[in-house]
Amino acid sequence: MLDKNGIAQRIAQELQDGTYVNLGIGIPTLVANLVPEGMQVEFQSENGILGMGPFPSDDEVDADLINAGKQTITALAGAVYFDSATSFAMIRGRHVQLTVLGAMEVSQSGDIANWKIPGRLVKGMGGAMDLVASADNIVVAMMHTNKRGESKLLPSCSLPLTGVGCVRRVVTNLAVLDICDGAFHLVERAPGVSVDDIKAATAGVLIAPSSVPEMQL
Amino acid sequence: MLDKNGIAQRIAQELQDGTYVNLGIGIPTLVANLVPEGMQVEFQSENGILGMGPFPSDDEVDADLINAGKQTITALAGAVYFDSATSFAMIRGRHVQLTVLGAMEVSQSGDIANWKIPGRLVKGMGGAMDLVASADNIVVAMMHTNKRGESKLLPSCSLPLTGVGCVRRVVTNLAVLDICDGAFHLVERAPGVSVDDIKAATAGVLIAPSSVPEMQL
Amino acid sequence: MALDKTVSGVEAACQGIEDGMTVMLGGFGLCGIPECSIGELARLGVKDLTCISNNAGVDDFGLGLLLKARQIRKMIASYVGENDEFERQMLSGELDVDLIPQGSLAERCRAGGAGIPAFFTPAGFGTEIAEGKEVRQFDGKPHILESALTADFAIVKAWKGDTAGNLIFKATARNFNPAMAMAGGITIAEVEELVPAGALDPNQIHTPGIFVQRIFQGAHYERRIEQRTISTASSNK
Amino acid sequence: MALDKTVSGVEAACQGIEDGMTVMLGGFGLCGIPECSIGELARLGVKDLTCISNNAGVDDFGLGLLLKARQIRKMIASYVGENDEFERQMLSGELDVDLIPQGSLAERCRAGGAGIPAFFTPAGFGTEIAEGKEVRQFDGKPHILESALTADFAIVKAWKGDTAGNLIFKATARNFNPAMAMAGGITIAEVEELVPAGALDPNQIHTPGIFVQRIFQGAHYERRIEQRTISTASSNK
Numbered sequence: 085m086l087d088k089n090g091i092a093q094r095i096a097q098e099l100q101d102g103t104y105v106n107l108g109i110g111i112p113t114l115v116a117n118l119v120p121e122g123m124q125v126e127f128q129s130e131n132g133i134l135g136m137g138p139f140p141s142d143d144e145v146d147a148d149l150i151n152a153g154k155q156t157i158t159a160l161a162g163a164v165y166f167d168s169a170t171s172f173a174m175i176r177g178r179h180v181q182l183t184v185l186g187a188m189e190v191s192q193s194g195d196i197a198n199w200k201i202p203g204r205l206v207k208g209m210g211g212a213m214d215l216v217a218s219a220d221n222i223v224v225a226m227m228h229t230n231k232r233g234e235s236k237l238l239p240s241c242s243l244p245l246t247g248v249g250c251v252r253r254v255v256t257n258l259a260v261l262d263i264c265d266g267a268f269h270l271v272e273r274a275p276g277v278s279v280d281d282i283k284a285a286t287a288g289v290l291i292a293p294s295s296v297p298e299m300q301l
Numbered sequence: 302m303l304d305k306n307g308i309a310q311r312i313a314q315e316l317q318d319g320t321y322v323n324l325g326i327g328i329p330t331l332v333a334n335l336v337p338e339g340m341q342v343e344f345q346s347e348n349g350i351l352g353m354g355p356f357p358s359d360d361e362v363d364a365d366l367i368n369a370g371k372q373t374i375t376a377l378a379g380a381v382y383f384d385s386a387t388s389f390a391m392i393r394g395r396h397v398q399l400t401v402l403g404a405m406e407v408s409q410s411g412d413i414a415n416w417k418i419p420g421r422l423v424k425g426m427g428g429a430m431d432l433v434a435s436a437d438n439i440v441v442a443m444m445h446t447n448k449r450g451e452s453k454l455l456p457s458c459s460l461p462l463t464g465v466g467c468v469r470r471v472v473t474n475l476a477v478l479d480i481c482d483g484a485f486h487l488v489e490r491a492p493g494v495s496v497d498d499i500k501a502a503t504a505g506v507l508i509a510p511s512s513v514p515e516m517q518l
Numbered sequence: 519m520a521l522d523k524t525v526s527g528v529e530a531a532c533q534g535i536e537d538g539m540t541v542m543l544g545g546f547g548l549c550g551i552p553e554c555s556i557g558e559l560a561r562l563g564v565k566d567l568t569c570i571s572n573n574a575g576v577d578d579f580g581l582g583l584l585l586k587a588r589q590i591r592k593m594i595a596s597y598v599g600e601n602d603e604f605e606r607q608m609l610s611g612e613l614d615v616d617l618i619p620q621g622s623l624a625e626r627c628r629a630g631g632a633g634i635p636a637f638f639t640p641a642g643f644g645t646e647i648a649e650g651k652e653v654r655q656f657d658g659k660p661h662i663l664e665s666a667l668t669a670d671f672a673i674v675k676a677w678k679g680d681t682a683g684n685l686i687f688k689a690t691a692r693n694f695n696p697a698m699a700m701a702g703g704i705t706i707a708e709v710e711e712l713v714p715a716g717a718l719d720p721n722q723i724h725t726p727g728i729f730v731q732r733i734f735q736g737a738h739y740e741r742r743i744e745q746r747t748i749s750t751a752s753s754n755k
Numbered sequence: 756m757a758l759d760k761t762v763s764g765v766e767a768a769c770q771g772i773e774d775g776m777t778v779m780l781g782g783f784g785l786c787g788i789p790e791c792s793i794g795e796l797a798r799l800g801v802k803d804l805t806c807i808s809n810n811a812g813v814d815d816f817g818l819g820l821l822l823k824a825r826q827i828r829k830m831i832a833s834y835v836g837e838n839d840e841f842e843r844q845m846l847s848g849e850l851d852v853d854l855i856p857q858g859s860l861a862e863r864c865r866a867g868g869a870g871i872p873a874f875f876t877p878a879g880f881g882t883e884i885a886e887g888k889e890v891r892q893f894d895g896k897p898h899i900l901e902s903a904l905t906a907d908f909a910i911v912k913a914w915k916g917d918t919a920g921n922l923i924f925k926a927t928a929r930n931f932n933p934a935m936a937m938a939g940g941i942t943i944a945e946v947e948e949l950v951p952a953g954a955l956d957p958n959q960i961h962t963p964g965i966f967v968q969r970i971f972q973g974a975h976y977e978r979r980i981e982q983r984t985i986s987t988a989s990s991n992k
Binding site: 102103104124125126128133134135159160161162163164165166170172173174175176177178179180218 | 758759865867868869870917918919921937951952953957958960963964966
Binding site: 346347348349350355356357358359362363364365366367368369370371372373374376382383384385386388389390392393412422423424425426427428429430431434435461462463464465466 | 785786787809832835836858860861877878880882883928931978985986
């Protein structure tokens with residue numbers, strides 16, 4: 085079973101050389117520090133930067149340079165700043181090739197819910213609805229079950245949706261699963277996790293091949 | 302009767318202090334040199350400049366600095382360059398307050414035709430359709446009749462339209478006319494031109510008050 | 519000669535903002551917000567405002583100041599929170615909240631300034647955001663029709679500006695400011711440094727002065743940071 | 756680290772442009788046109804192109820070179836003319852021509868790059884441009900629905916560029932280049948000066964490198980002027 089860093093490490097294997105990537109808040113943010121050696125990936129943050137670098141040193145901190153999580157950041161050589169309309173032109177226009185984000189629920193048809201719990205305070209969707217409606221490749225990084233031990237991989241989402249039929253792959257603390265033809269297809273097991281463990285934790289339709297490889301981290 | 306420079310001089314009286322103005326090709330271009338003393342007007346050219354200045358001296362000529370008529374120009378202090386989409390955002394969004402352009406025909410309902418003569422080569426509408434569909438104040442500068450002596454102020458346009466119900470005022474070599482309620486309303490006569498002269502040259506409905514002042518140039 | 523948009527200061531800039539008006543404010547979180555003008559709105563005490571802004575500030579800074587004084591009747595934003603008073607007013611029904619996907623918010627402001635009354639976007643299809651909105655397929659993919667946003671006043675914050683109203687923003691403090699500058703009936707720009715027309719390179723201007731009606735040099739920028747994150751030698755390099 | 760978009764030169768940049776493809780080209784008149792790439796298209800002899808460009812060059816320069824060699828099957832533009840060969844081919848029916856209002860052309864390219872499949876504009880309502888298009892009233896004013904434009908390749912010309920594909924344009928040579936850069940399946944940028952990533956101020960870039968797939972430094976720019984107009988001491992000051 086993986087911890088959050090482990091999930092981020094597995095997500096990092098989804099990165100492809102020469103691509104632009106948008107990382108959501110939470111586990112996805114950790115991926116920025118895990119780009120494989122020799123691979124060129126450029127990170128976009130939807131508040132208006134391409135070429136986002138690591139957090140600043142104490143004397144580099146600039147209130148005018150933040151990421152979409154409102155954290156202070158730095159800019160790498162070749163970075164560029166732009167306004168919000170242009171930023172979402174990049175996203176909506178599918179120039180950002182990979183989006184990684186967290187979720188409260190994912191359905192076997194690729195629906196995602198991650199912005200609203202009825203009856204609790206609604207903070208808003210931020211850029212999530214634009215992101216999931218746009219990129220060709222949407223990968224979700226999340227725990228397989230919620231704090232009450234209930235599956236977050238469902239036949240259909242119970243929470244208000246963020247997007248419909250958009251999630252291609254889910255990486256959890258238990259497994260890597262692809263979504264197609266209305267089912268979760270088990271691709272990899274986390275170290276020490278059995279197919280039965282994953283089946284037990286997955287409420288949606290799960291299709292497992294006879295042999296499921298273990299993740300290589 | 303006015304010549305083209307006279308029409309431009311009269312158009313210059315339409316300029317208002319503190320406004321942005323787009324001048325079409327031909328007679329309107331002449332207006333740029335006729336801004337009344339002490340008045341602040343900023344000229345926009347739809348290919349991407351605000352704060353267009355006079356033609357350059359021989360050693361100032363820059364192939365990268367032209368107006369929408371493809372003439373070499375200069376930029377005044379406070380000028381700004383922008384791309385075509387932003388330029389027409391200014392126009393369509395009604396940030397440019399006055400557009401002056403030429404026409405082949407204008408109708409008594411404010412329609413304008415100035416881009417196409419069927420059976421002859423069609424060069425295109427350029428920015429004219431965007432301009433006439435957008436600005437609150439559209440003034441046409443043209444000769445009252447065509448080369449065959451036929452009126453260009455008509456009950457309805459015979460040529461393909463550039464825009465519908467958009468022209469507010471027409472300044473010709475004979476008169477200044479406002480368009481409202483489906484008629485041309487005579488506002489001023491050109492020096493030495495009688496109301497009867499104007500009536501004879503106007504095919505559309507012409508409404509003339511009992512006394513029509515002569516233009517003051 | 520360039521038009522002169524300068525006003526004497528924040529009081530003159532905010533003149534005419536009245537109870538019940540719609541005001542757009544640039545900024546992302548607390549980054550690039552018009553601090554001086556927000557302070558003036560608090561001082562003026564104008565009420566029943568509809569504010570369009572990506573976020574709603576924090577309890578004691580940014581739009582949070584206007585929330586605390588109950589000056590905002592409706593908030594149109596993409597992400598709120600970080601703000602206890604906001605939560606209280608929303609749950610009690612004192613405050614109307616209209617949440618909009620961030621990209622649609624930015625594009626709707628740009629559209630409002632660009633004379634485009636409506637456009638299709640894929641964002642929000644199949645969600646409650648799409649309720650009551652027209653849906654149409656393009657290239658086999660469903661899109662929803664979103665309409666333009668405009669405001670009585672737009673208030674933006676820039677790094678440098680000239681007397682002609684031309685603006686240059688710094689780094690990610692640009693964010694919503696350029697799109698909102700386009701969409702204001704009257705657009706107010708507060709800048710850290712105001713220079714004479716001609717002092718800025720005409721090639722490097724982010725917001726052309728035609729979109730700005732009033733400009734002044736602000737003062738005492740606090741520039742508060744929400745999440746001060748620092749890299750240590752071992753992390754993040 | 757920024758992605759590297761550099762290619763060895765114009766031949767590598769234009770690789771993959773084939774007969775029958777749609778190619779967008781930046782420029783207004785002869786100002787800001789991708790001179791080197793147009794020369795390469797002429798050399799390659801690719802045929803049956805659909806070209807999207809505000810203008811169609813003159814008889815012996817710009818897109819006129821491709822027209823003369825009969826490489827263009829269809830021209831999508833806002834203003835043509837200044838070109839006898841164009842006239843001959845259009846009247847003889849050899850060349851299809853689709854004329855579009857200039858602002859709609861620019862916005863349709865931007866929309867194509869921004870993932871907006873369609874938008875409403877007032878331009879062209881009541882004219883033949885509106886034939887067959889949906890009309891809808893907004894605020895009592897009729898608008899027509901215009902769709903996005905994209906292309907297999909977009910070719911733009913910038914003043915400066917870096918290896919990450921970030922572009923800076925000069926003066927009015929910017930024109931259609933930024934919107935078209937967004938709308939190309941593959942976007943080629945030819946620049947007068949190519950510098951390493953990091954050499955350009957990230958605040959001053961007009962076209963972010965994400966929109967550019969290939970960049971190279973061009974040479975021998977002729978920069979022809981269509982209307983050389985000079986002010987004399989007595990005029991125009």
